[in-house]
Amino acid sequence: MISTVIFASLAVYSWKILGFLIPDRLIGERGRLIAERMTVSLLAALVMLQGFSSQSDLVLDARAASLVVAGALLALRVPYIFVVLAGAVVAAGVRLLGF
Amino acid sequence: MSRQVISTSLSVGLATGLYGVSFGAIGSAAGLTVPAVMLLSLLMFSGASQFAFVGIVAAGGAPITAISSAWLMGVRNSFYGLRLNTVIGPRGLWRLLAAQLTIDESNAVSAAQEGPRDQKLGFWLTGGAVFVFWNTATLLGAMAGNLFGSVEAWGLDGAAAAAFLGLLWPRLKNNLALAGIGALVALIAIPLTPAGVPVLLAAVVALLPIGGKK
Numbered sequence: 001m002i003s004t005v006i007f008a009s010l011a012v013y014s015w016k017i018l019g020f021l022i023p024d025r026l027i028g029e030r031g032r033l034i035a036e037r038m039t040v041s042l043l044a045a046l047v048m049l050q051g052f053s054s055q056s057d058l059v060l061d062a063r064a065a066s067l068v069v070a071g072a073l074l075a076l077r078v079p080y081i082f083v084v085l086a087g088a089v090v091a092a093g094v095r096l097l098g099f
Numbered sequence: 100m101s102r103q104v105i106s107t108s109l110s111v112g113l114a115t116g117l118y119g120v121s122f123g124a125i126g127s128a129a130g131l132t133v134p135a136v137m138l139l140s141l142l143m144f145s146g147a148s149q150f151a152f153v154g155i156v157a158a159g160g161a162p163i164t165a166i167s168s169a170w171l172m173g174v175r176n177s178f179y180g181l182r183l184n185t186v187i188g189p190r191g192l193w194r195l196l197a198a199q200l201t202i203d204e205s206n207a208v209s210a211a212q213e214g215p216r217d218q219k220l221g222f223w224l225t226g227g228a229v230f231v232f233w234n235t236a237t238l239l240g241a242m243a244g245n246l247f248g249s250v251e252a253w254g255l256d257g258a259a260a261a262a263f264l265g266l267l268w269p270r271l272k273n274n275l276a277l278a279g280i281g282a283l284v285a286l287i288a289i290p291l292t293p294a295g296v297p298v299l300l301a302a303v304v305a306l307l308p309i310g311g312k313k
């Protein structure tokens with residue numbers, strides 16, 4: 001298992017180092033724009049994945065409440081750490097209430 | 100200026116670190132030894148890839164499936180690297196280290212800052228803080244095993260969702276349509292495609308001329 005872990009880690013690292021090795025002049029303004037857009041669409045997908053999926057199923061559970069509260073707090077410009085803590089408290093609380 | 104970068108970086112490090120407890124616990128519950136779980140956090144150091152890996156192992160999947168899922172989950176890191184290389188411009192061994200610290204959180208905090216100095220600081224501080232907290236928490240979680248195993252009871256999954264939303268938030272103003280389409284594509288793909296693919300499809304959306312500013 002250790003060798004599988006090391007091989008998988010190297011595989012993941014290959015992506016990380018690749019981005020740093022491609023010369024800047026090959027990227028240009030367009031490349032930078034794409035990288036920026038990539039970050040936005042991936043983060044949006046990760047919010048959905050983390051908020052509404054369980055294995056390969058779509059689910060609506062306490063995490064949806066966390067996201068609603070987090071969104072409201074972000075709109076009120078509440079600092080990041082409190083938004084994250086609220087996410088935990090809301091999910092745990094909603095589950096305590098039996099949903 | 101810099102004070103705000105420091106507090107944001109440490110907040111992100113701490114928040115992500117909390118979630119590392121659940122990774123450690125889930126990893127050992129999946130049947131991995133404590134050293135194997137720790138190696139994942141130290142060497143792979145990419146939350147989504149690590150969860151994909153132990154998820155496949157827990158489900159009894161083949162090693163090659165676990166490796167390829169973790170690998171596919173990591174594609175976005177090379178795009179973060181493209182951006183970070185121009186912002187940070189690391190040389191020699193620093194480049195190898197910067198690559199290892201290239202994750203969702205370090206890139207997002209860096210990109211949210213104004214000016215090259217704070218963008219640099221945001222990357223190194225967030226990457227370093229997440230690395231320290233994530234690995235410490237992984238060790239605690241792996242040793243505590245099933246004691247802290249209930250991610251749900253502690254609301255840690257809700258915290259992780261809120262954490263990603265918080266990272267996305269500052270970018271929504273200029274990219275609302277793109278974020279909406281990326282989210283929609285992921286939602287549609289989650290029940291239809293294997294783990295790792297929904298995020299990849301969202302990455303493809305970014306390459307298409309849709310949801311642009313103008």
